[in-house]
Amino acid sequence: MKIMPNRMDRGFFQYQDEFENKALEVLRSGWYVLGKEVSSFEEEFAAYTGAKYCVGLASGLDALWLAFRVLGIGEGDEVIVQGNTYIASVMGITINGATPIFVEPDDYYQIDPAKIEEKITDKTKAILVVHLYGQASNMEPIVSLCKKYHLRLVEDCAQSHGACYRGQMTGTFGDIGCFSFYPSKNLGAFGDGGAIVTNDENIAKDMKIYRNYGSEKRYYNKVVGTNSRLDELQAGLLRVRLSHMDELTAEKQAIGARYLAELHNDKITLPKLLDGATHVYHQFVIRCKDRDRLIAYLNEKEIGTIIHYPIPPHLAEAYRYLGFREGDFPITETLANEVLSIPMYNGMTKEEQDYVIDAINAF
Numbered sequence: 001m002k003i004m005p006n007r008m009d010r011g012f013f014q015y016q017d018e019f020e021n022k023a024l025e026v027l028r029s030g031w032y033v034l035g036k037e038v039s040s041f042e043e044e045f046a047a048y049t050g051a052k053y054c055v056g057l058a059s060g061l062d063a064l065w066l067a068f069r070v071l072g073i074g075e076g077d078e079v080i081v082q083g084n085t086y087i088a089s090v091m092g093i094t095i096n097g098a099t100p101i102f103v104e105p106d107d108y109y110q111i112d113p114a115k116i117e118e119k120i121t122d123k124t125k126a127i128l129v130v131h132l133y134g135q136a137s138n139m140e141p142i143v144s145l146c147k148k149y150h151l152r153l154v155e156d157c158a159q160s161h162g163a164c165y166r167g168q169m170t171g172t173f174g175d176i177g178c179f180s181f182y183p184s185k186n187l188g189a190f191g192d193g194g195a196i197v198t199n200d201e202n203i204a205k206d207m208k209i210y211r212n213y214g215s216e217k218r219y220y221n222k223v224v225g226t227n228s229r230l231d232e233l234q235a236g237l238l239r240v241r242l243s244h245m246d247e248l249t250a251e252k253q254a255i256g257a258r259y260l261a262e263l264h265n266d267k268i269t270l271p272k273l274l275d276g277a278t279h280v281y282h283q284f285v286i287r288c289k290d291r292d293r294l295i296a297y298l299n300e301k302e303i304g305t306i307i308h309y310p311i312p313p314h315l316a317e318a319y320r321y322l323g324f325r326e327g328d329f330p331i332t333e334t335l336a337n338e339v340l341s342i343p344m345y346n347g348m349t350k351e352e353q354d355y356v357i358d359a360i361n362a363f
Helices: 008-014 016-029 036-049 060-070 087-094 139-149 201-211 232-242 245-262 291-300 317-322 330-338 350-362
Strands: 053-057 078-082 099-103 124-130 152-156 176-180 194-198 215-217 284-287 339-342
Touching: 008 016, 016 232, 036 053, 036 194, 036 232, 053 060, 053 201, 060 087, 060 152, 060 176, 060 194, 060 201, 078 087, 087 099, 087 124, 087 152, 087 317, 099 317, 124 139, 139 152, 194 201, 201 215, 232 245, 245 284, 245 350, 291 339, 291 350, 330 339
Parallel strands: 078 099, 078 124, 124 152, 152 176
Antiparallel strands: 053 194, 176 194, 284 339
16 A cells, blocks of 8 residues: 555545636636635635734745735844744745744744743844644743733744634734645645735735735835735635635544554654644654654555654754754754654545554554
């Protein structure tokens, strides 16, 4: 049995008729940029998250860098972010000329709230929380710190569509929540796409100006903006998937629950669940000190895996100028050497789950 780490075709076939009908509807409409599909998706996604406003964008990275641009954070400013994130989180900071200040993660792979305050300086302007792998971060102490030090709070929700902390959905705790709709995401498009959510009307207005060449009115440019528009086709297809998000999320959570209950191997560390937080399992991430041997073993059994992520941002060649070295963030670096994402996708059959569980237990 061959099992891929992710299967995006299964998610398509689950609602094939709806996707195909929507695609034809948009194609036949003759309107392909910033039309009714985008505005309808923005309204529906804002309602889904509990935010007042949503602005569709071209990608999750655009959501991040535009968030800091709209908040006026740039050269000379510092933004606190966890060390064990995907590099796009950090790029959202540095594209604006600001400096990332890394913090080690907690036992749940999220930013450790207990280690944030010591990193705050008079240059600190914001905290970027990344709800990694699909689990909501411990938001209560982070929100308190932002209030105490008058800091902006941005959330990277690229992997946490639908995840909640104490009943409140990720993306709605701070100034701006940033989402990616890359096809592999829990709410995935059929190409690139992204969005921000916010409760601030002015932020939403500014974001709409920035995404459209800095123009509020055609050919009248208020600021130097960019071209970052969620297109009509992707918005329409996202509306279809959004209408099924509860069942899609429940399906992944059921697979995650099986893994937690039935994986038993003392060489494997399973993810921990934070009290009060929900996990939507964008990834199911295990740890193994002998990861290379585990990967080779699973490859022999044709079980695909992915490492999220093998090189922490502070050691990436792109950020060599920041001056970090191996050993500067030992927890982050240990995770980079041990984490492994095992198959997790909508449409995964019971037989496929059984095969993965039996293989890992026998390692």
